[in-house]
Amino acid sequence: MKAIVVGSGAGGATAARELATNGFEVVILEAGKPFTTLTHKISWLSSLRGSWLVGDENSIKRFYPHYQVTRCSGDLAIFTGITEGGSTSISCGNMVRAENGLKEIGLDLSPEFEEIEQTLTIMPIPREKWRPLTQQMFDHAISLGFEPKPTPKIDDVKKCVGCGYCELGCTTGAKWDSRRIYSGLLGKGVMLQTGARVQKVVFEDERATGVLVSHGSSVERVNADIVVLSAGGVGTAQILRASDLSPMDNLWVDVVLTVGGVMKGARMLNEPPMAWFIKRENYILSPYFDLLSFWFHKPWKDVPAEDRVGMMIKLADAENGCVRADGTVTKSLTSSDLESLEKAKFEAKQIMEASGVNGPFVDGMIHGGHLGGTVPLTKEDIDTMHPSWLPEDLWVADLSLMPRSQGLPTMLTASALALRVARKIIQIKSKR
Numbered sequence: 001m002k003a004i005v006v007g008s009g010a011g012g013a014t015a016a017r018e019l020a021t022n023g024f025e026v027v028i029l030e031a032g033k034p035f036t037t038l039t040h041k042i043s044w045l046s047s048l049r050g051s052w053l054v055g056d057e058n059s060i061k062r063f064y065p066h067y068q069v070t071r072c073s074g075d076l077a078i079f080t081g082i083t084e085g086g087s088t089s090i091s092c093g094n095m096v097r098a099e100n101g102l103k104e105i106g107l108d109l110s111p112e113f114e115e116i117e118q119t120l121t122i123m124p125i126p127r128e129k130w131r132p133l134t135q136q137m138f139d140h141a142i143s144l145g146f147e148p149k150p151t152p153k154i155d156d157v158k159k160c161v162g163c164g165y166c167e168l169g170c171t172t173g174a175k176w177d178s179r180r181i182y183s184g185l186l187g188k189g190v191m192l193q194t195g196a197r198v199q200k201v202v203f204e205d206e207r208a209t210g211v212l213v214s215h216g217s218s219v220e221r222v223n224a225d226i227v228v229l230s231a232g233g234v235g236t237a238q239i240l241r242a243s244d245l246s247p248m249d250n251l252w253v254d255v256v257l258t259v260g261g262v263m264k265g266a267r268m269l270n271e272p273p274m275a276w277f278i279k280r281e282n283y284i285l286s287p288y289f290d291l292l293s294f295w296f297h298k299p300w301k302d303v304p305a306e307d308r309v310g311m312m313i314k315l316a317d318a319e320n321g322c323v324r325a326d327g328t329v330t331k332s333l334t335s336s337d338l339e340s341l342e343k344a345k346f347e348a349k350q351i352m353e354a355s356g357v358n359g360p361f362v363d364g365m366i367h368g369g370h371l372g373g374t375v376p377l378t379k380e381d382i383d384t385m386h387p388s389w390l391p392e393d394l395w396v397a398d399l400s401l402m403p404r405s406q407g408l409p410t411m412l413t414a415s416a417l418a419l420r421v422a423r424k425i426i427q428i429k430s431k432r
């Protein structure tokens with residue numbers, strides 16, 4: 001039995017492996033190119049900062065085509081990894097269970113979380129590898145009554161050189177990404193095509209029987225017994241719309257805003273990002289050098305990298321975004337999002353000030369990169385993991401299924417959802 005899996009990120013890689021190890025012949029169609037790191041080029045690129053070559057966030061494409069930037073509204077941009085490994089290739093390597101909204105729909109992913117966690121080495125970056133300021137901010141956060149915790153990371157700590165550029169790719173191989181999930185199966189049940197952008201799903205007798213995929217300017221039809229969409233919260237919704245189906249206007253992105261401060265010689269880029277985090281009701285706070293703000297956000301321009309300090313707010317935002325067939329996205333912050341951000345900004349500043357960080361405290365660029373919610377599971381779907389409005393043999397296995405925003409890292413959740421979906425496919429197909 002042949003399965004097409006669209007996308008090689010957290011969801012696609014997990015679904016592909018599970019299907020391939022259970023007798024399916026799997027073809028992964030990945031829009032992006034093979035992943036390459038930018039980290040080794042960063043020193044000469046740094047000399048271009050502030051020049052006309054580096055304007056707004058859209059100039060990223062010129063240097064790093066793996067990042068896709070979509071402006072959703074005046075105040076919000078979204079970022080996603082369009083490359084082999086998807087957004088996991090450009091992640092910070094944080095690995096936690098994000099479960100907001102699952103209880104309400106009666107979905108317990110604990111078995112999948114446990115199983116996936118057992119196959120990985122997840123541990124925090126030891127305190128001695130944190131910069132002195134990061135250690136001080138951790139201690140001051142405790143004195144202020146917060147409960148910071150070292151962030152679980154999926155890194156080989158021994159290989160990590162603390163370059164701070166996890167999101168531009170890891171040159172030492174310390175950081176995990178989803179390519180590792182299927183790499184051992186390539187040519188043994190899994191075939192991977194990169195540069196293969198799926199445009200739409202093809203149906204016959206109301207069943208999915210394949211996809212139309214473009215390779216540059218040529219379009220090819222690929223047939224299969226089942227089609228699994230794992231193109232991420234935006235990519236999957238875009239393909240569904242182009243296939244005359246209606247994903248929900250329920251996109252969430254986990255809004256990120258990094259409050260910037262200044263301390264001479266802080267050198268936050270000489271440690272892995274987000275070494276610890278504080279979990280608040282609907283957001284987290286975490287020390288973070290926001291590369292996007294440093295490069296593209298005018299209010300951050302005047303402070304050199306070695307003196308810039310950042311405290312990230314990652315907020316579980318309102319699920320109100322809409323994805324169109326051409327990939328454009330409409331989403332803006334609600335008054336409740338803005339209220340939560342104000343509260344979080346106050347706390348971020350409080351921790352930084354207590355640790356000797358100076359102002360001016362400036363907001364970073366507002367962006368999001370955890371894209372979900374466009375094919376939200378409901379209570380009725382849990383038994384089959386197949387939303388009833390999806391035609392037969394068309395499945396979704398990525399973060400699109402997660403109904404609620406998280407304000408937490410989401411790779412593990414995308415993988416756990418995909419694992420559950422893949423097992424349902426195997427169960428259902430073996431009965432037919």
Ligand SMILES: Cc1cc2nc3c(=O)[nH]c(=O)nc-3n(C[C@H](O)[C@H](O)[C@H](O)COP(=O)(O)OP(=O)(O)OC[C@H]3O[C@@H](n4cnc5c(N)ncnc54)[C@H](O)[C@@H]3O)c2cc1C
Nearest residue numbers: 007009011031086092093094198231235369399409410411
């Ligand atoms: C900068 C950044 C840092 C992050 N850091 C962390 C972190 O530290 N920890 C964490 O847990 N989470 C992190 N995340 C979030 C996490 O990476 C994602 O939530 C997770 O990877 C989502 O999995 P997914 O399978 O839904 O989508 P993705 O992993 O994004 O995979 C989607 C795949 O589909 C492909 N695709 C899209 N459209 C098409 C198409 N039409 N045809 C074919 N292929 C297509 C894409 O190229 C991509 O490979 C980060 C995200 C970003 C952007």
